[in-house]
Amino acid sequence: MVIQRSIGRSGNEYLYFFCAGRTVKDCSSSHISTARLEDAVIREYGKLQFTPDFLDLARTRIREALREKEAANLLLQKQLAATLKECASKEENLLDLAADGTIAKEKIRIRLTDIERQRTRVRDQLESVESNHAIAFS
Numbered sequence: 001m002v003i004q005r006s007i008g009r010s011g012n013e014y015l016y017f018f019c020a021g022r023t024v025k026d027c028s029s030s031h032i033s034t035a036r037l038e039d040a041v042i043r044e045y046g047k048l049q050f051t052p053d054f055l056d057l058a059r060t061r062i063r064e065a066l067r068e069k070e071a072a073n074l075l076l077q078k079q080l081a082a083t084l085k086e087c088a089s090k091e092e093n094l095l096d097l098a099a100d101g102t103i104a105k106e107k108i109r110i111r112l113t114d115i116e117r118q119r120t121r122v123r124d125q126l127e128s129v130e131s132n133h134a135i136a137f138s
Contacts, residue, residue, distance in 0.1 A: 001017045001018070001019065001020065002017065002018055002019075002020045002023075003015060003016070003017055003034070004016045004017075004018060004031070014033070015033070015034040016031040016032060016033055016034065017031070017032050017033075017034060017037055018030075018031045018032070073129055073132070076129050077126065077129055077130065080122050080125055080126040080129070081126070083118075083122045084119060084122055084123070084126070087115050087118055087119045087122070090111075090115050091112065091115050094108050094111055094112055094115070
C-alpha cells in the first residue's frame with residue numbers, strides 16, 4: 001500500500017491508500033481513505049481474543065522488563081551520585097591548590113568552571129532519571 005496526499009478544490013487535504021501495483025497496472029483495487037482503513041483496522045483488532053496463557057506470559061514479561069528498567073535506573077542514579085561526589089572532591093582539591101598558590105588562578109578558575117558545568121549536567125541527568133522513574137512506577 002502507498003499513501004497519496006490530495007488537495008481538494010477547497011484546499012482541504014485528503015489522504016488515501018492505494019495498491020502499489022496500480023502504478024504498473026498490476027492491481028485493480030480502488031483507492032481507500034485513511035479514515036476508512038483505520039476504522040477497518042480497529043474493527044479487526046477488536047476481534048482479537050488472547051488466551052489466558054498468553055496474557056499471563058505477557059504480564060510476566062512486562063513485569064520483568066519493568067524490574068530490569070528499575071534496576072538500570074537505580075544503577076544510573078548511583079553512578080551519577082558518585083560523579084557528583086567526584087566533582088566535589090575535585091573542587092576541594094583545586095581549592096587546596098589555590099590556597100597553596102601552586103597553580104595559576106586563571107587555570108583554577110577554568111577548572112572550577114568545568115567542574116561546575118559537569119556538576120550541572122550530572123544534576124540535570126539525575127533529575128531526569130528520577131523524574132522518569134517516578135512516572136514509570138507511579
